[in-house]
Amino acid sequence: MKWNIDSDRPIYKQLIEQIEYRIVSGLYKPGDKLSSVRELAMDAGVNPNTMQKALAELERSGLVFTVRTSGRYITKEIKVIEEVKKTIAFDEIERFFEKMQSLGYTKREIISLIETDKERGQENDKHPNSN
């Protein structure tokens, strides 16, 4: 997964989101050791102090913990990860609804559109070669 710092929002916040995403999607597994601040900063192409700030924030929210002298690890508490996953999902849904509403759809219409799309998706699954 590539780091993607491109919006105008604070860089440390974008780093937090992308590390969270790596954790909930399973790219970083519970209990995994994280690379050093410098390595992560280099990888993301960001200032080490900014990476440090993002990791401190993740530590405060419980997704990451530090073992003195040995480094930083991803939490082993699945519940914490699930919570974050849900928060991200709700944020995504909210953003989706906002966009659809700006296109002029009501909530009900949006939901029925999703149902239609799901059926279409299943059709396609059955006939992978047809368009």
Place this chain on the structure above:
Amino acid sequence: MTNILTATDLSKSFGKKEALKNISLEIPRGKIIGLLGPNGSGKTTFIKLVTGLLVPSAGEIKVNDLDPGVETKKIVSYLPERTYLNSWMKIDDILSFFEDFYPDFNRIKAQNMMQDLELNSNDRLKTLSKGNKEKVQLILVMSRDADLYLLDEPIGGVDPAARDYILNTIITNYQENASVIISTHLIADIEQVLDEVVFISKGQVALTASVDEIREEHHQSVDGLFREVFKC
């Protein structure tokens, strides 16, 4: 720990022209700072005052609490906007030259970086392209184990891939007791490696803030804010 750099009411005039007016700045250690401003705003003048190549007309400048001079030159690694190396020299000659000149020069580090950027140590400088010359010079400067790096327009002439490499070099070299000052107007390319930015406008400090403070308060990138503040 003392600030690596302190400027107090610093002014510099060339004849009647005031290039810098009452600049006061404190740069702590362990920071990567962007010195940003339009052409002719005084960035290079400021850097030359730090190196001791220019002397202030008024006010003072201290590097590690000392006036710029022999002692500060030992701890300041400076990349000028223009090259000063002899073009007949081979890269290898220049490495020896730097090794002789600066006790803190790390030749192995320089050779590794030359290799990464596919620069041949037997090539003479005059046979290199403009961009490759700039790379050589930057490698020399970043291979010193200095307390303060002054980079005047370090990435202007190099291609985007080399630019990434150079920025990575700056991040990797990052030391808690050393600071890096980068003057540039290519802000979008470097803003994510900066801690703080100093906007200079017409010889005065227009703004000092951290990159994320600017993004938080102005809801735009440093590049965006710069374009707004210095709109022509």
